[in-house]
Amino acid sequence: MGLGSFFKRGKKQKEDVVEECHIDINVDDCDGCEKCSVACPNNVLMLADDVMSVRDAQVCKSCRVCVAICPSDCITVN
Template identity: 45%
Template sequence: MKGWNEFEIGSVLFPFNEDGVQAQGKMREERSYTENSSRSASVAHWRVQKPVHNHDHCINCFFCWVYCPDSSILAKDDQMSGVDYVHCKGCGVCVSVCPTNPKSLLMFDENEVNEEALKQWPQKEEKQK
């Protein structure tokens, strides 16, 4: 077994119990993951902030889905449907790549109830002329 610092920069590690190419052709729920992959073992317990999704501002550009390092952005039927809090580490990458005004994803305290966070959402900022 190699340690993390023994891999080449940019290496891709497939966390599947099956052939990686075949697994990528399946939906996430149908894949067989290794015991130590981030899909099987949650690391969300150390998160202090979480992204909250506001459907009213989302344009379904999927930038958040593409850039999320933990595949924690949930989508179904070409619509973003939320965040997988079991696997989200709270890094905020999804918020930083969101292009909407105001952003459709914002970081809130881990203990904030999502419905309360949505009530605090900022208004659209006017463009500077």
């Protein structure tokens, strides 16, 4: 008796904390110059179908280098 309960353990609750930065790219104004993706120190952005897109928002550190360098003001980082 009791062996089963001996091995039973409470489930560890996994905290689901996802650090995500919110990056908006106004693709209507983006001319695909790639200045932002070249300048981004974390390789967050990449060109897709001639406009900039977010490759991986989770590695964004919200430094806003991309916002500063974009000549068309199409990036917003919240």
